[in-house]
Amino acid sequence: MLNKLIDTFSRVFVGSLFIFSGLVKLNDPIGTEIKLEEYFTVFADSFSPLFSIFIPWALGISLFLIVLEIVLGVAVLLNYRMRYTAVVLLVLMIFFTGLTFFSAYTGKVTDCGCFGDAIPLTPWQSFYKDLILMVFVLHLFWHRKRFIPSFRTGVNRTIVAFAGLLSVLVGWYAIEHLPYIDFRPYKIGNSIPQNMIAEENPIVEYRFLKDGEEVTSEKYLMPEDGYEYIDATILNEKASTPKITDYQVVDLDGNDFTEESFQGIKLLLLFQDVSKSDDESLEAIRELIAFAPGKFDVMAFTSSGPDAFENYRHEHQLAVPYYFLDATVLKAMIRSNPGIMLLKDGVVVGKWHANDVPEPDELQSKL
Known part of the structure; x- marks a missing residue:
């Protein structure tokens, strides 16, 4: 009886946690891509330059790992082919636990991204979470032969395959548009200047x-x-630390335009890296620029070098003033390159992916 209870708890706990973790990251696969790029860069510097080979493939690896998490979680809940599922589960847990230990021990990666931006964990919290989870994964592995499938093989296979296919489609839609739920401090409705102020004074x-x-x-x-x-x-480090600490807008001469970006209605064109920009959206963006006079100010933000952006701006006829912002901040502001953000007195009232450039009328409706 006790063995059955432990088996059931281990299966439900591990399966549910894997599905939850996968779904949180499926909401924003690009966020996981950014985290993987950080790991690959650190590994390339710390161990071997060969790790840099994986950086261009980070998005594909991100989606694969996320879908695998969800599929494994569903398979565990169904007791589907546990002799093989438990082995893959253990290998994946060793991989994740190794990453979180590296982050905690070295401090070179400050957030493993285990639950995306929804539930931020410190590296040590992530590592301890993985150690606890590993206990139940090992139980499933050691006793994998005694788990009986919940349904017939064909039914289980269909459910697992459907979960995998649906996860791929949901994740790909989030990549091609924007996250379904925005957990970052730049989400619609948030005031950027307000988030740059701590909730409490340090104690x-x-x-x-x-x-x-x-x-x-x-x-x-x-x-x-x-x-x-x-x-x-x-004592109150979290509450005494602003949610946004690195938003600073400067021009070519180093003059600070941070406060200027919060004044009135601003249409922000966000170019993380012009060498990787989606240029198909630029015709629609030029229409917004032409619509802007008398309605709102347009500011282009980029982390590309001055010469690169100046050439890009002339090549694509983007007649707007441009400013510089840290690449990490731009990635946090919007998961698109380019991306569009509409501010009203510093409050985010609209965000659009390059694949969803709004019509002028839609912009007007937000004002």
């Missing part, structure tokens, strides 16, 4: 040594009073 706890005993205080105690400083901890 610092200081540790001192006095007369051989450790003393804690929220105030800095003076050495002349006999207090020897040890260290300090911010």
Whole structure:
């Protein structure tokens, strides 16, 4: 009886967690792509330059791993071919646990992206989560021969295949448009300048040594009073850290236009990298630029070099002022290159993928 309960809990826990983790990332496969690119870059610097070979394939690898997570989760819940499913499950868990340990131990990757942007975890939290999950995965692996399929083989195979196909379609749609749910601080309805302000002031706890005993205080105690400083901890670090810390807009001469971007109605054209830009959308973007005078200001943001963007702008007749923003910030703002964002006094009122460039009337309706 106890064995059956442990078997059932392990199967439901592991299967459900894999499906949940996969679905969260399926909402934004490009976010996982960005995280994989970060890992490949770090591995190329730390171990071998060969890892850089995988960077151009990061999006395909991202979608494959996400779909595999979901398919494995469904297969486990159905007890489908557990002799093979449990082996693949264990291999994938070893891979994920290795990544999270590397992130936690080295500090070179600050977020493994296990649950995307929906549930941010620190590297050590991710590693401990994987260790707990590994216990139940090992149980499924050791006892894989005693799991009986929930349905006939043909039914199970159909359900697993359907889950895989549907996951591919859902993920590909998110890639070709925008995430279904935006968990980032630049989502529609959010105020960028407001998110650049911390919710609370830092609460610092200081540790001192006095007369051989450790003393804690929220105030800095003076050495002349006999207090020897040890260290300090911010007790409300999350609440005292702004959600947006790296949004800074500068022009070619280094002048700051951050506040300018929050004033009035701004149509932002976001070009992460002009060498990889989707140029098919530029005709529709030029129509928006022509529609803009008297209605809103247009600003182009890019992380490309000045010469590269200047040449690109002239080649495609983009008669707009342009500014520079960090590449990571642009990727966080929108999962599209180029992407379009409409701000009203710093509040995001609209976001569009390059495949969904809005008509002028749609823009007007947002104002």
